[in-house]
Amino acid sequence: MLINLKNNKRILPLAIIGAGPSGITAAIYAQRANIKPIIFTNEIVCGKIAKTLLIENYPGFKSTTGAKFCKELQEQIEFLKISVIYQKVINLAKTAKGLFIINTKTEKFYFEKVIIATGTKEKQLPVKGIKEFHGRGVSYCSSCDGYFFKDLNIAVIGGGNAAVEESKILAQIGKKIIIINRDQKLLAESMLISQIEKMSNVQIYYNTILLEAQGKQNLEKLFLKNVVTQQKIELKVDGLFIYIGAIPNVDFLDPEWSIMDDNKYIIVNNHFETNITNLYAIGDVVSGYVQQYTTAISSATFALKNIIERGFLH
Numbered sequence: 001m002l003i004n005l006k007n008n009k010r011i012l013p014l015a016i017i018g019a020g021p022s023g024i025t026a027a028i029y030a031q032r033a034n035i036k037p038i039i040f041t042n043e044i045v046c047g048k049i050a051k052t053l054l055i056e057n058y059p060g061f062k063s064t065t066g067a068k069f070c071k072e073l074q075e076q077i078e079f080l081k082i083s084v085i086y087q088k089v090i091n092l093a094k095t096a097k098g099l100f101i102i103n104t105k106t107e108k109f110y111f112e113k114v115i116i117a118t119g120t121k122e123k124q125l126p127v128k129g130i131k132e133f134h135g136r137g138v139s140y141c142s143s144c145d146g147y148f149f150k151d152l153n154i155a156v157i158g159g160g161n162a163a164v165e166e167s168k169i170l171a172q173i174g175k176k177i178i179i180i181n182r183d184q185k186l187l188a189e190s191m192l193i194s195q196i197e198k199m200s201n202v203q204i205y206y207n208t209i210l211l212e213a214q215g216k217q218n219l220e221k222l223f224l225k226n227v228v229t230q231q232k233i234e235l236k237v238d239g240l241f242i243y244i245g246a247i248p249n250v251d252f253l254d255p256e257w258s259i260m261d262d263n264k265y266i267i268v269n270n271h272f273e274t275n276i277t278n279l280y281a282i283g284d285v286v287s288g289y290v291q292q293y294t295t296a297i298s299s300a301t302f303a304l305k306n307i308i309e310r311g312f313l314h
């Protein structure tokens, strides 16, 4: 059931902006409490799960793929008849009476409460050649593009969980994987590190940065530098995947609201409510929060408990 309020100022109870694990969990709890939430999303339902090749740290699944997990979630959303509006929220405003106005490119909606569950987007690597070869060898999403590099040489930049997890899977697709890590050790979970270190077709370059990506039609080689020895390295590769962190998706928020920290992550209390009444934030977009599925889901549960307890006026 979609409700278009273009010519109708009916106030709806709850908007959830974002359809990743946090937004989906919030919607499940809200729907089961008969709140009839509306999810807004600019992509398919699933968020980053759709961009993850393999999940091995979620209870109940020894190992599953992002694609399988995503399909289950989409079926659950359909089964519960949760309303999803496939539009990007471009602005969130507030009326004098404390209601929220959600603007998409073409429509305007009024809500009593809003949950921001918009997650983060990948940090771009500001290195010569990266923009030029994006989509022609350079990618920020291994589940989307990994199979284009079957039996080829792949480099991965980064040293955190995402970089190591994705390298593990890419190692089963590609011929050789070279992890380029600017620090002297990987920052991922120790179990992931010991798994990746045992893989025979994975090589790790420590203390190494990327200086430039080059090629003709497609990416062909990388120029690297070891920051300790100052040694320069030329590396022939077919693909490059970049996992160097993320920045929050908050472009639609009014910077005057002062609900964000210096890095634009949203500050919340124990109920995941911001300092604006009835405005909540959950998942990866939250300031100082652990960015994982389990925590995204947990934050949604806390927020919904509070929302259900406080009830609705309209």
Ligand SMILES: Cc1cc2nc3c(=O)[nH]c(=O)nc-3n(C[C@H](O)[C@H](O)[C@H](O)COP(=O)(O)OP(=O)(O)OC[C@H]3O[C@@H](n4cnc5c(N)ncnc54)[C@H](O)[C@@H]3O)c2cc1C
Pocket: 017, 018, 019, 020, 021, 022, 023, 040, 041, 042, 043, 044, 045, 046, 047, 048, 049, 051, 052, 053, 054, 055, 056, 057, 087, 088, 089, 090, 117, 118, 119, 120, 162, 165, 166, 249, 252, 282, 283, 284, 285, 290, 291, 292, 293, 294, 296
């Ligand atoms: C490569 C990779 C692998 C990972 N692997 C794991 C793992 O194995 N285990 C684990 O626990 N965690 C993993 N993570 C972390 C995990 O993906 C995140 O912690 C989790 O997805 C956060 O959920 P979220 O709902 O907060 O945000 P997201 O999943 O990022 O979802 C945000 C949603 O908001 C939507 N959105 C954004 N802006 C707007 C807007 N203006 N209007 C409408 N919609 C909007 C987006 O389209 C998206 O649907 C991985 C992350 C990456 C990048």
